[in-house]
Amino acid sequence: MSGTGRFGRFGGRYAPETLMGPLLELEAAYELFKAEPSFQAELSALLKDFVGRPTPLTKAAKLGGSLGLELYLKREDLAHTGAHKINNSVGQCLLAKRMGKTRVIAETGAGQHGVATATAAAKLGLTCVVYMGAVDMERQALNVFRMRLLGAEVRSVDSGSRTLKDAVNEAMRDWAGSVKTTHYVLGSALGPHPFPSMVRDFHACIGWEARAQVRAQAGRLPDLALACVGGGSNAIGLFSGFLSDPAVELVGVEAGGTGLEPGRHAARFAAGPGGGAPGILHGTFTMLLQDAHGQVRETHSVSAGLDYPAVGPQHADLAESGRARYESVSDVEALDAFDRLAREEGILPALESAHAVAWLCREAAAYKGKVVVLNLSGRGDKDVDSVRRAREASGG
Amino acid sequence: MAKERLEAAFKKAAADGRSAFVPYLTAGDPTLEWTGRYLDALAAAGADVIELGVPFSDPVADGPVNQRSAERALAGGATLAGVLTLVTAKRAEGFALPLVLFTYANPAAAMGWESFVRRAAAAGVDGVLLVDVPVEESAEPAAACRAAGLGTIFLAAPTTSAERLAAAAAASSGFLYCVARLGVTGTSAALDAGLGDDLARFKRAAGALPVAVGFGVSTPEQAAAAAKLADGVIVGSALVRLLEGTDPEANGRALGTAAAALAAAMRRTSC
Numbered sequence: 001m002s003g004t005g006r007f008g009r010f011g012g013r014y015a016p017e018t019l020m021g022p023l024l025e026l027e028a029a030y031e032l033f034k035a036e037p038s039f040q041a042e043l044s045a046l047l048k049d050f051v052g053r054p055t056p057l058t059k060a061a062k063l064g065g066s067l068g069l070e071l072y073l074k075r076e077d078l079a080h081t082g083a084h085k086i087n088n089s090v091g092q093c094l095l096a097k098r099m100g101k102t103r104v105i106a107e108t109g110a111g112q113h114g115v116a117t118a119t120a121a122a123k124l125g126l127t128c129v130v131y132m133g134a135v136d137m138e139r140q141a142l143n144v145f146r147m148r149l150l151g152a153e154v155r156s157v158d159s160g161s162r163t164l165k166d167a168v169n170e171a172m173r174d175w176a177g178s179v180k181t182t183h184y185v186l187g188s189a190l191g192p193h194p195f196p197s198m199v200r201d202f203h204a205c206i207g208w209e210a211r212a213q214v215r216a217q218a219g220r221l222p223d224l225a226l227a228c229v230g231g232g233s234n235a236i237g238l239f240s241g242f243l244s245d246p247a248v249e250l251v252g253v254e255a256g257g258t259g260l261e262p263g264r265h266a267a268r269f270a271a272g273p274g275g276g277a278p279g280i281l282h283g284t285f286t287m288l289l290q291d292a293h294g295q296v297r298e299t300h301s302v303s304a305g306l307d308y309p310a311v312g313p314q315h316a317d318l319a320e321s322g323r324a325r326y327e328s329v330s331d332v333e334a335l336d337a338f339d340r341l342a343r344e345e346g347i348l349p350a351l352e353s354a355h356a357v358a359w360l361c362r363e364a365a366a367y368k369g370k371v372v373v374l375n376l377s378g379r380g381d382k383d384v385d386s387v388r389r390a391r392e393a394s395g396g
Numbered sequence: 397m398a399k400e401r402l403e404a405a406f407k408k409a410a411a412d413g414r415s416a417f418v419p420y421l422t423a424g425d426p427t428l429e430w431t432g433r434y435l436d437a438l439a440a441a442g443a444d445v446i447e448l449g450v451p452f453s454d455p456v457a458d459g460p461v462n463q464r465s466a467e468r469a470l471a472g473g474a475t476l477a478g479v480l481t482l483v484t485a486k487r488a489e490g491f492a493l494p495l496v497l498f499t500y501a502n503p504a505a506a507m508g509w510e511s512f513v514r515r516a517a518a519a520g521v522d523g524v525l526l527v528d529v530p531v532e533e534s535a536e537p538a539a540a541c542r543a544a545g546l547g548t549i550f551l552a553a554p555t556t557s558a559e560r561l562a563a564a565a566a567a568s569s570g571f572l573y574c575v576a577r578l579g580v581t582g583t584s585a586a587l588d589a590g591l592g593d594d595l596a597r598f599k600r601a602a603g604a605l606p607v608a609v610g611f612g613v614s615t616p617e618q619a620a621a622a623a624k625l626a627d628g629v630i631v632g633s634a635l636v637r638l639l640e641g642t643d644p645e646a647n648g649r650a651l652g653t654a655a656a657a658l659a660a661a662m663r664r665t666s667c
Binding site for chain 1: 452453454455456457458459460463467470475476477500501502503504505506507527528529530532533550551552553554555556557560564575577578579580
């Protein structure tokens with residue numbers, strides 16, 4: 001049953017020895033339960049009655065009209081807890097319970113995965129500890145409070161850049177010492193095998209729902225499926241529904257931050273010396289922002305959820321094979337798109353999702369008259385304070 | 397050949413009726429120049445083999461002491477290439493103890509596996525331990541090491557299955573690194589109660605290959621107890637934390653004293 005977890009040359013299982021046994025145990029359990037009708041039935045019921053799936057596909061007539069295209073938003077912001085993250089958290093917490101674990105841990109950047117895991121843990125009766133970088137705890141204070149309200153313990157991570165990558169480091173260290181009782185609910189489609197495949201599978205409902213919905217509403221498949229890419233879980237979820245439709249273009253949008261020089265962005269696929277190169281971080285071989293000596297670079301994004309130096313290995317493969325394309329937009333473009341979606345469509349998007357909106361606004365001329373499905377991966381309530389501060393800083 | 401120098405060190409310790417003392421240091425903490433002096437201090441204190449850690453920005457297998465050490469080393473400008481230059485210089489001075497390079501995958505992968513192994517062997521490194529490259533992912537670097545005559549050291553942990561333990565032992569040369577407890581590197585108040593059982597299992601799998609135990613071995617008493625159970629004892633964080641003071645010279649003296657105490661405690665114990 002033990003696969004290698006490769007996507008082309010990317011992926012794999014580069015984990016410290018202590019975690020290898022638990023990763024193999026997880027893979028075996030996942031393979032077992034994903035084929036088991038009672039597990040699937042329980043998961044489906046939770047997704048329907050607790051998460052609120054299927055989420056709607058909303059036609060964004062005003063924004064689409066002003067851009068000259070037909071735009072549909074996949075409304076993951078309307079899933080319980082306000083982002084797509086809950087799909088994976090519910091799936092993994094249910095799996096953890098089936099495996100006999102009593103405690104789950106998670107890392108979080110924007111706080112959405114932490115909130116989702118705290119929520120799933122509360123629902124399923126598991127103890128929950130969330131690791132969060134000290135910088136992110138400050139810029140996402142509301143989500144910290146939400147996690148605590150849900151009964152989770154939030155642990156501040158003060159090492160390194162004190163953001164998402166350091167929270168992953170700390171969660172992996174916790175897991176190495178707690179594997180007997182604990183499952184690590186990794187929050188994106190990255191990390192060592194089986195996480196990239198398992199997390200993708202738990203989010204594939206996004207793409208399959210969107211595919212059926214757009215065919216019903218637009219009468220055909222879209223020309224473009226578009227999503228923001230941090231670790232890449234919402235994007236791989238959306239792309240999953242269209243990978244076998246070669247006519248559907250797939251575009252992922254990364255955080256361009258304040259410029260493509262080293263340390264100012266999180267655009268792993270950007271060309272040039274500031275961009276990424278294949279490397280190994282957090283258990284997987286993928287595109288990685290690193291210096292010439294193989295040290296991982298610090299990243300920047302106005303959006304905490306995109307502020308991460310590596311990307312899910314399947315995205316690295318989709319880029320290399322040419323099946324998907326990865327672009328970036330700046331902090332300023334994302335903030336402008338946040339405003340525009342709020343005013344024209346009555347939706348406050350997460351700053352992460354605003355990156356996808358921003359790219360479409362910039363590149364709309366190339367998609368005149370086309371049908372576009374954009375994954376609105378989360379809602380922006382958590383970002384209202386960041387947006388206010390960014391406006392004050394720019395004098396806007 | 398490098399691997400043989402490593403094996404000879406364990407054989408010599410065994411012939412003396414003791415377990416080999418294997419101290420760990422992060423190279424470049426606070427600078428590579430100081431590391432050069434600390435290597436001499438460890439040799440004078442009775443080290444049999446030295447594990448030289450390559451600092452990495454994201455050391456997921458390390459506890460807080462080694463994390464801070466890596467941060468100091470990176471702040472001091474250490475790189476993998478710089479570490480190899482240090483090894484070259486020490487060998488030119490006549491530094492004779494076997495050296496094992498302990499590194500996360502990415503700095504070595506960024507250099508290119510072939511190039512990394514060739515340069516490490518040319519510098520005078522004797523063995524390589526890639527802490528986040530399990531046996532399943534090791535084909536390319538391990539083949540390069542074997543071709544260059546370098547020891548390939550793999551880890552065995554309490555969570556390692558019998559099947560994987562056999563694979564790790566078969567792929568290892570020089571010694572098998574046994575992880576003494578669940579968790580990351582660091583000091584601990586007491587050795588794990590299950591250590592004896594784990595080590596018995598590891599030794600059976602290792603056959604003639606020496607087994608060295610590390611992770612959480614801190615005090616001379618713990619080192620002496622571990623020495624009764626294994627062919628080698630690795631002490632890292634308990635020594636590395638002595639480098640946290642502001643005076644590198646004084647830190648070096650403290651390091652030498654502590655290493656000598658560990659070596660003496662182990663010498664009083666036959667394995």
